[in-house]
Amino acid sequence: MATHQSRIRILSIFGTRPEAIKMAPLVKALAAEPGIESLICVTGQHQSMLEQVLALFDLKTDFTLNVMTPHQTLNSLTAALYGAIDPVLEQTRPDRVLVHGDTTSAMVASMASFHRRIPVGHVEAGLRTGDIYSPWPEEMNRRCIDLSADLLFAPTAQSRDNLLDERLQGRCLVTGNTVIDALQMTARRIEQDAQLRQALDQQFPFLKTGRKLLLVTGHRRENFGDGFLDICKALRHLAQRPDIQIVYPVHLNPSVLGPVTEQLGDLLNVHLIKPLDYLAFVRLMQHAHVILTDSGGVQEEAPSLGKPVLVMRDVTERPEAVAAGTVRLVGTSPASIIAGVDALFDDKALWRRASQAANPYGDGKASQRIVDTLMGRPVDEFLVGQSQFLQGWAHPTLSAPRQLLAS
Numbered sequence: 001m002a003t004h005q006s007r008i009r010i011l012s013i014f015g016t017r018p019e020a021i022k023m024a025p026l027v028k029a030l031a032a033e034p035g036i037e038s039l040i041c042v043t044g045q046h047q048s049m050l051e052q053v054l055a056l057f058d059l060k061t062d063f064t065l066n067v068m069t070p071h072q073t074l075n076s077l078t079a080a081l082y083g084a085i086d087p088v089l090e091q092t093r094p095d096r097v098l099v100h101g102d103t104t105s106a107m108v109a110s111m112a113s114f115h116r117r118i119p120v121g122h123v124e125a126g127l128r129t130g131d132i133y134s135p136w137p138e139e140m141n142r143r144c145i146d147l148s149a150d151l152l153f154a155p156t157a158q159s160r161d162n163l164l165d166e167r168l169q170g171r172c173l174v175t176g177n178t179v180i181d182a183l184q185m186t187a188r189r190i191e192q193d194a195q196l197r198q199a200l201d202q203q204f205p206f207l208k209t210g211r212k213l214l215l216v217t218g219h220r221r222e223n224f225g226d227g228f229l230d231i232c233k234a235l236r237h238l239a240q241r242p243d244i245q246i247v248y249p250v251h252l253n254p255s256v257l258g259p260v261t262e263q264l265g266d267l268l269n270v271h272l273i274k275p276l277d278y279l280a281f282v283r284l285m286q287h288a289h290v291i292l293t294d295s296g297g298v299q300e301e302a303p304s305l306g307k308p309v310l311v312m313r314d315v316t317e318r319p320e321a322v323a324a325g326t327v328r329l330v331g332t333s334p335a336s337i338i339a340g341v342d343a344l345f346d347d348k349a350l351w352r353r354a355s356q357a358a359n360p361y362g363d364g365k366a367s368q369r370i371v372d373t374l375m376g377r378p379v380d381e382f383l384v385g386q387s388q389f390l391q392g393w394a395h396p397t398l399s400a401p402r403q404l405l406a407s
């Protein structure tokens, strides 16, 4: 492999909040490695949410591309990304490009690198639902990236098996998911700093003691339209429970923000708030009794915090936590969401079982495994038995000062 001043030049390209969270610990590990020159290019696919993550992990970008325009189609975004990423490849001539997951930014970065014969490493390789329209367009993006990459960093044995079944050319390694590295770094920071904990809790003055928190996130394209109306119907019904309080950080996409505000804006114990920065969101997950979500990352994080998760999708590319019993798929039908939440709120034994499984997604060492692979060092792959259950970081009761809690 060509080197620059005998160091390997690695260009990491990403564009959205979840990619930034999952790439942050890896980029930090790359920067700490003397044999690597690490460069960062952000595409700006979710610029405002991305900046919070970059600041939190103290990351400086080398290139910021502003590719987003109002009412952009996926095709015009794709074209803009090719046009913006190629000059960065020309200028930096990296020895390797790293991309993460399944966004359009990651797909274009991998194909643009492939066209220039620059090797690509795919972090979080091998996730599959088996349906190219769900999630859309992410499932197709994942497949394109895995085809073009020569290093496939699979988070779990299941994702490695998906890759092996497809007989891809790239070399495959089970690393665990870097999101667990990010979560552990963040949870440790919260745990070690009482002042920070207090400041974070002050962001939730509306939380009441004596009511259990149902934390909701939902933003997937497949759920736009009727899906969101059904989700809102279920939440309206659940809000009638006297023991519940619902907090929903609402994604800024108008297809989500519009219906959710219209359907739920008038309910006293449903708190619609802006998307939170990662520190605050981790703190809110710690307070949650149950998490209801259509997010990928939240499904992976919650088991480490001992939180049962109900997933508002019919399929998931993350079957490991379903098998472990922490995650249950409930789709978007109101009846099924309501039944899932009611069961976890009413049945203590069920809640205990769902909150105590070991996290199958990682042990906090994924980034180091990836760096060691890039440096040609031997690596012990991730086994589920190595995962660490962060029971000590779960906070079942609220610790916000009483005067801050709404009566």
Ligand SMILES: CC(=O)N[C@H]1[C@@H](OP(=O)(O)OP(=O)(O)OC[C@H]2O[C@@H](n3ccc(=O)[nH]c3=O)[C@H](O)[C@@H]2O)O[C@H](CO)[C@@H](O)[C@@H]1O
Pocket: 016, 017, 018, 019, 021, 100, 101, 102, 103, 124, 127, 135, 138, 179, 217, 249, 274, 275, 276, 277, 278, 279, 281, 282, 294, 295, 296, 297, 298, 301
């Ligand atoms: C179903 C699916 O295709 N998901 C993809 C999507 O992520 P995913 O569905 O996880 O995207 P989300 O926007 O839900 O982001 C989740 C992340 O954001 C954090 N969070 C959430 C709410 C909030 O207010 N503040 C906050 O910081 C969560 O803790 C989590 O770490 O893009 C990722 C990055 O390529 C891929 O890995 C996932 O496969």
